[in-house]
Amino acid sequence: MPKIHFVNSEKTFDVPENSNILRMSLRYDGDLPNLCGGGICGTCVFKPVEGAEHLDKVTRQEQRKLGEEWLEKGYRLGCQTFVKDGDVAVAWDMEITKQVKKRKPDKLDRKPAQVK
Template identity: 90%
Template sequence: MPKIHFVNSNKTFDVPENSNILRMSLRYDGELPNLCGGGICGTCVFKPVEGAEHLDDTKRQEQRKLGEEWLEKGYRLGCQTFVKDGDVSVAWDLEITKQVKRRKPDKLKKSPSAVK
């Protein structure tokens, strides 16, 4: 069973595989900031300190809200991120949260259709 360590609150919890970071924070009082729960507001932005390889791939909503700048720095949205199969430590910075919350979502280009 994977563990999530919430660095800022110094709390660690055993969670089932494929658990959502934000949902587990809400269930066990991990204290990850949150507001909308849908990838729109950016309040639950965090950075994996350890175990990023145990997280699922970024979602479209994360790509829109965070953009390349924040994704390249390793940031994720707790409401969109799931722990796959190993331990992870997550931390957040309220100054980064403010910046992400103010950021307007990118309009993503549609992928070109496969030519047959």
Template identity: 80%
Template sequence: MPNIHFVNSNKALEVPEDSNILRMSLRYDGDLPNRCGGGICGTCVFKTEEGAEYLDNVKIQERRKLGEEWLEKGYRLGCQTFVTNGDITISWDDEVTDQVKKRKPDKLKQTVTTGK
């Protein structure tokens, strides 16, 4: 089973594979800040310090709220992110959280495909 190490609270949690980061933090007192749980507010933004390869793919809500700039720096939203099959280490920063919370979600371009 993978471990999530929460740097800020100095806690390490052994969790089942494919566990949601925020849910595990809430269940086992990992102390990741949170508010809405739906990828809208940005409060649960964290930085992946180690183990990014053990996180699932970036969701649309993350791409909208964080934008490419924050994603490229290793930031994800705890409510949208799942740990797959390896250990990860995450941290969070109040200043980054404040910036992300104020950020207006990007409007993603919709692609139209035809059935040809």
């Protein structure tokens, strides 16, 4: 069973495989900031500090909201990201959150999401 460690709140939880980061934070009080839960607002932006290889692929919604700038730096949206099969540690920075929240979503071509 994978573990999610929420670095900022210093909390670690065992979670089922294919668990959503934000949902697990809400269920177990991991304290990941959130507002909309749909990839629109960007409030749940985080950076995996360990175990990024245990996360699922970047979604189209993450591509739209985060854009290449934030994706290349390793940021993800908790509402859109699932833990596959291993331990992950996630952290967030409220200054980054403010910047992402202000960012207007990109308009993407109708092509499938690219795998990183």
